[in-house]
Amino acid sequence: xxxQKTGLTICDHxxxxxxxxxxxxxxxxxxxxxxxxxxxxxxxxxxxxxxxxGYLLPNGNxxxxxxxxxxxxxxxxxxxxxxxxxxxxxVVWEFQDDMQHHDFRxxxxxxxxxxxx
Numbered sequence: 001x002x003x004q005k006t007g008l009t010i011c012d013h014x015x016x017x018x019x020x021x022x023x024x025x026x027x028x029x030x031x032x033x034x035x036x037x038x039x040x041x042x043x044x045x046x047x048x049x050x051x052x053x054g055y056l057l058p059n060g061n062x063x064x065x066x067x068x069x070x071x072x073x074x075x076x077x078x079x080x081x082x083x084x085x086x087x088x089x090x091v092v093w094e095f096q097d098d099m100q101h102h103d104f105r106x107x108x109x110x111x112x113x114x115x116x117x
Contacts, residue, residue, distance in 0.1 A: 011036060022062065024050035031064050044085050051079050051102045061086050063106050065114075071098025075117055078102070082114060 013036065020041065024031045031054045033042040046066055054064035061084050068080030079100035084093040097116060104114035 022054050022056050065104055
């Protein structure tokens with residue numbers, strides 16, 4: 001028997017950095033923000049399964065990559081679509097490249113860098 005645990009099981013508040021946590025779960029097209037108690041305070045529904053992670057930007061928007069079904073097959077850590085979402089669930093910026101690897105960053109000057117196969 002396999003038991004899958006979900007949610008926040010233990011939080012050592014003395015050792016944890018205060019603030020929110022943003023995460024995605026493989027297989028689900030969603031990114032969630034939780035507070036220190038493990039309560040979901042916000043989430044975004046994505047068009048595809050997310051990549052490894054997303055970022056909360058200084059303006060409150062979320063930057064995330066998705067694994068698109070297009071492009072070459074069999075690449076590990078494939079992305080394909082990087083999107084910036086506002087708090088209301090609207091896509092305010094996106095860039096598609098079927099050869100996008102999983103890693104990406106938003107620069108201080110507003111540009112977005114990503115790794116490509």
